[in-house]
Amino acid sequence: MTLAPLSPIAAERPAHPARRMRLVATGMLVAMAALFLGARATAHLHPAIGFVQAFAEAAMVGGLADWFAVTALFRHPLGLPIPHTAIIPRNKDRIGDTLALFLRDNFLIPAVVARRMRGVDMAAAAGRFLASPSDGDGRLREGASRLVADLLEALDQERLGGMVKGAIGQRLRAIAVGPLIGQALEAAMRDGRHAPVMDGIILWADRTLEANDHLIRDMVHQRAGKILRWTGLDENLANAIIDGLRRLLAEMAADPGHSLRLKAEEGMAKLASDLQFDLEMQAKAAKVRDEILDNPAMQRWIDGLWEQARGGLLRAVRDPGKAMAGRLGEALRQLGGTLQEDARLRVVINRFVRRAAVGATASYGDSIVRLVSDTVRGWDAGTVTSRLEHAVGRDLQYIRINGTLVGGLVGLALHAVDTLL
Known part of the structure; x- marks a missing residue:
């Protein structure tokens, strides 16, 4: 090498x-x-x-x-x-081994990393940069933007896109939709937010009945006897059925305590309970979820979602000034201000960064040392x-x-x- x-x-x-x-x-x-x-x-x-x-x-x-x-x-x-x-x-190989040992003994020991990271306030530094990005080194920001853009464009888009879309699909399939829908339905009924939905269903049923009353008339006419058709009573019977249904829908819409409406609410409550606690109902909900995800239309939507996200990232990193001037920039500036003002949040973030650095050192420190040594040996x-x-x-x-x-x-x-x- x-x-x-x-x-x-x-x-x-x-x-x-x-x-x-x-x-x-x-x-x-x-x-x-x-x-x-x-x-x-x-x-x-x-x-x-x-x-x-x-x-x-x-x-x-x-x-x-x-x-x-x-x-x-x-x-x-x-x-x-x-x-x-x-x-x-x-002595090239010995120099590589010595350099690797130097890195391990002075930089890649978890205790050393933890001690040095203890005095580093990464959260405050990130907050100052996000709150006033124009005060920082513009070359650093532009260089980082170019690096991210080059990486996004250099990566194999088919493989990267496939990985991202696969990850999205796996996350969606991992969602237990039954309990989730059941809890949402139960919460909506408890707060009375299901009433507008019920009103909308009743209104839809009334309009559907009005638009398709000829189907009821034809059905009554076909099933009526010859005497009823000869005397025209079939038409009266059809009108009575249609008028009765429309009066029933009007009463249900006007009276929240209507018996049929209460029965419908009981059914909704049972459905919410079954979705949360009935394994068979949860399996049916999961099957519907999988069928939706396997639908080509859903796959095209996920493809478009990835392309939009990738295009947005490229536009943002190619023009960081423009990105920072929009809603994203405003949100980042607010985050920067919060990081500077909230001491407890800084402590949490710094602790997380320190633990992440120590964990990475403990997990990959020896691998980095071997990489340095083996690389120098191969030169x-x-x-x-x-x-x-x-x-x-x-x-x-x-x-x-x-x-x-x-x-x-x-x-x-x-x-x-x-x-x-």
């Missing part, structure tokens, strides 16, 4: 300063060598040139020693297999060396420059002591 190539920007930023400093350090070493040769050749002209020669000679030694030390971290100097060189490539040694050198190479070249200057000053001091004594 090799590391993915660096992006052009990420690759050029660390490489250019490191290369420039390497040229400076090497140039100083070459300059000290030239200065040493020049001073040695002209040392007979004046005693002071001996100080220049001593400075240059010691500077060359210091520069070469630091060049060897810096180079030995990443590769064999001059390609020679000198012992204890190319330290990073040879290509050359790539790791190149990236580390690019990351810290500029500072390492300063070590060479400082070694050259310090070595020269030490050589100058020693020459001065030797001359004076």
Whole structure:
């Protein structure tokens, strides 16, 4: 396994300063060598040139020693297999294990996480951001929005949509609709909210009877005897039946205590009770629920629900400013204000965040440690060396420059002591 190539920007930023400093350090070493040769050749002209020669000679030694030390971290100097060189490539696996142990001992222990999270007020920070999002770092908000949008668009929509729709279906199928409907019906009857429903049913029955009275007339005519049809009494009988039914419906609508209406309410009360406590009735309600969910029309509705939710999320994250200006933004700002004002709510949320972080550490800490160790072990040694050198190479070249200057000053001091004594 090799590391993915660096992006052009990420690759050029660390490489250019490191290369420039390497040229400076090497140039100083070459300059000290030239200065040493020049001073040695002209040392007979004046005693002071001996100080220049001593400075240059010691500077060359210091520069070469630091060049060897810096180079030995990443590769064999001059390609020679000198012992204890190319330290990073040879010890790549040990470095990965050490890094993993460092993460485990300092960050991924539940006690450490709990102690550090105890002083973090995540709820207050979230409240300040939600209450005044414009006061925060706009780049952070925009970057997070782009990241969420890219993730939503990059994920396999068929699989993701199938997972979401499957989860919705499972949740709907898990609902015990019988007791739920029974409790709702019982509560409605207890508060008298079923009366308008009953009135609506009676009104619907009256209008249906009025619109379909010809069906009753035809039925009476077909079943009446020849004598009744010959004398026209069948028509009178049909009118009497229709008028009687309409008077009955009118009395039921006008009188809340009508006997038939009370019987209907008794039936509704029994239905509410059966839905809550009768297993057979609950099974029938569950069967109706499943038939509704299996209906293609319901499946199309769930599909549309997911697409609308996904489209809304994409619109919101692509334009966070617009989203924060609408009802969602107002709700989030109110939530932010509540988080800042309600100390008890902050305590609850912070406790939840702390427990979640500790729980995640306890459950996945060892997995993260193994992931770091195994990932470093799988990296290509050359790539790791190149990236580390690019990351810290500029500072390492300063070590060479400082070694050259310090070595020269030490050589100058020693020459001065030797001359004076």
